[in-house]
Amino acid sequence: MHFAAELDSPADEGVKASVENLYIEHRPAKGAIAPTVDIAQHLQTRSSAGRVVVIADNPYGFHSALRKSWVALQRRLERERAKLLGGSRSGLTLALNRMHAVRFSSTPGVEGVDVLIVPPTEQLQVVDGCKTLYICCGLGPEIYAQIFDLLPKSAVVVVSRADGV
Numbered sequence: 001m002h003f004a005a006e007l008d009s010p011a012d013e014g015v016k017a018s019v020e021n022l023y024i025e026h027r028p029a030k031g032a033i034a035p036t037v038d039i040a041q042h043l044q045t046r047s048s049a050g051r052v053v054v055i056a057d058n059p060y061g062f063h064s065a066l067r068k069s070w071v072a073l074q075r076r077l078e079r080e081r082a083k084l085l086g087g088s089r090s091g092l093t094l095a096l097n098r099m100h101a102v103r104f105s106s107t108p109g110v111e112g113v114d115v116l117i118v119p120p121t122e123q124l125q126v127v128d129g130c131k132t133l134y135i136c137c138g139l140g141p142e143i144y145a146q147i148f149d150l151l152p153k154s155a156v157v158v159v160s161r162a163d164g165v
Helices: 002-006 010-018 035-049 059-083 086-101 120-126 141-150
Strands: 023-026 052-055 115-118 132-135 156-159
Touching: 035 052, 035 059, 035 086, 035 132, 035 156, 052 059, 052 120, 059 086, 059 115, 115 120, 120 141
Parallel strands: 023 156, 052 115, 052 132, 132 156
Antiparallel strands: none
16 A cells, blocks of 8 residues: 555545555556556456446547557467467466457446546546556545545555656
8 A cells, every 4th residue: 555655744634544445556657668558467467356447638548549558468468378288278268258358438337348448527426336446647635535435445546657656
């Protein structure tokens, strides 16, 4: 819970109380690796846990870039699977089947969506009950507190910002 340690002002006390049952991970952009590539790799392990919400400044552009990274990751795993023999392929086959079933959307309210990408103005309407939340834009401490109160216990919050905050 690195995030709670960074909050020091008295106004941030509510945020500290909200993060007690959450796992918060900071993933700043690293060099030439695009944030969507990093999120796609992380999302591969989290997609089976439940609904995922991504908060981004430009949800449509982010949706497009994330899908492109997702498909590239699928192709890479398919090439790795093709190099393996016999029983060692089963793990990659299960992962690929799960990846092919994941549905993305940047339109709230669409049924059957596994990964929903929304702008910061709509985050409070869609984060309720999601198991994984990616925050890819700047939000104020009061917004963090409101979001954290809506998340279930043991939810994963990934703060992935290009400026490393």
